[in-house]
Amino acid sequence: MKKKGIITKLLLVAAVLGVAGVLTACGSNSSDKGGSSYKSELTESGKLTIGLEGTYAPYSYRKDGKLTGFEVDLGKAIAKKLDVKANFVPTKWDSLIAGLGSNKFDVVLNNVTVTNERKKSYAFASPYIFTQYVLVTKSSDKNIKNLKDIKGKKFAEGTGTNNEDVAKKYGAKTIPSDQFVNSVNMIRQGRVQGTVNALDAWNSYAKSQSTKGLKARAIPASEEPFAQVSPMLNKDSTKLKAKVSDAIKDLRKDGTLAKISKKYFGKDVTMENN
Template sequence: MQFGKNIKRIGLALGVVAAGVLLTACSSNSSSKKGYQSELKQSKQLTVGLEGTYAPYSYRKDGKLTGFEVDLSKAVAKKMHLKANFVPTKWDSLIAGLGSNKYDVVLNNIAETPERKKSYLFSTPYIYSRYALITKAGNQSIKTLKDVKGKKLAEGTGTNNETQAKKLGAKTVPSGDFTTSLALIRQGRVDGAINAREAWFAYAKSNSTKGLVYHKVADSQAEPVKISAMFNQKDTKLKTKFNQVLQQLRKDGTLTKLSKKYFGEDITQK
């Protein structure tokens, strides 16, 4: 932080004290910068692990890596005076790659869970993933989560959405992706689907939602899932610096801007 307030010289002694304070501050800033940089895998680079096949978070467009988490990583790295270096990795080995120091941080729409927190550090959330309930137009039997008991819902195997559906007493039908779930709803093969609202926003941004109804799920019905950046437990200084920069990007509107660019809505607010 820089202080722009001008102080008039009121004698030599005061000038010496002021100089001492200035030197101390500069030394502190330099030490802080060196601290988090010493934890980086490669000097002057923020090495980021992600899938690169998961639109709109990270994916390839015309052969170029892009997406919400790609742009976010670049914005964070820039403020840290680093260059973002991306390492696309399949999901099955993505988290393991962090443990083996393949990269500094993982940004891949990863939910902060008690189990993961036992082995890794997490940044403050940059997405608050809220649930959405999708049904076929004209279906009056499901309007809120309490209505899904006994109903058939299309859900991805092993996902938070499937866990939530089963917890509410619904019968689940395996679905490979969100588009498939919507097709099953349109065809009447299932009664609906519970999914992340950002999945709906991203789909609706470039596809017709005719024949479908989106029901907003209140936080009182299901708590938002915190999506955060993941670090190795030893990289405490890097995590702290990342959080500081993330707060700056939230304050200056960058997070909101990127969210609206890729999702059409702001999904970054608590």
């Protein structure tokens, strides 16, 4: 009888442990699907650490000493959807991607265009901007009318940017420039003959700065497709990428993306056919 009682107790314990195991497994699966496990991929607990320049209006810049701009508001909105705080880390462009690779940031929001080359090393969440290019030269320059005319000409471009890629694609000799304002000044000084950049960056510049002596031509999509701008993350941040993508889709659906865009650009640049 004692032996039979011991066996019965052992079977009961095993059954209880088995049920607990099943419940634990279910909880784990639920956590993965529910999204809470993405937090293990964050560099700092409870915060979405965002790398950006903070010097590129209207995307991210300082106004009265305070960090502001489209991507700042976007970063806060994404973080809110993820139930964490947004932690912005202003960084020079040439150090942004390296900082992401060394896990200094969770994500980069800095008007980064999706390219096949970048996709080899990094992951991209859902796009939030579709950017039209602009060709800026001196107003007295009669030789440069479109992208085909820039072959062999000196153009000021940010190193490693999609603007530099476009300029090189059409045969321009690129001269490094870390800011759009500097690129414009280089044109004025005659150090370069032009620059390819985002139309929205030019429009923002034209609102606060004199454009005398300059001319800008918006490049139609038929000449050069609009750039697709997305959050850039590390390849192994798979769960975080999914959560950021979901957040952007929600923000697009509830009208937040369009609202932020109109605030800083005066129009909705978050749709492919803007």
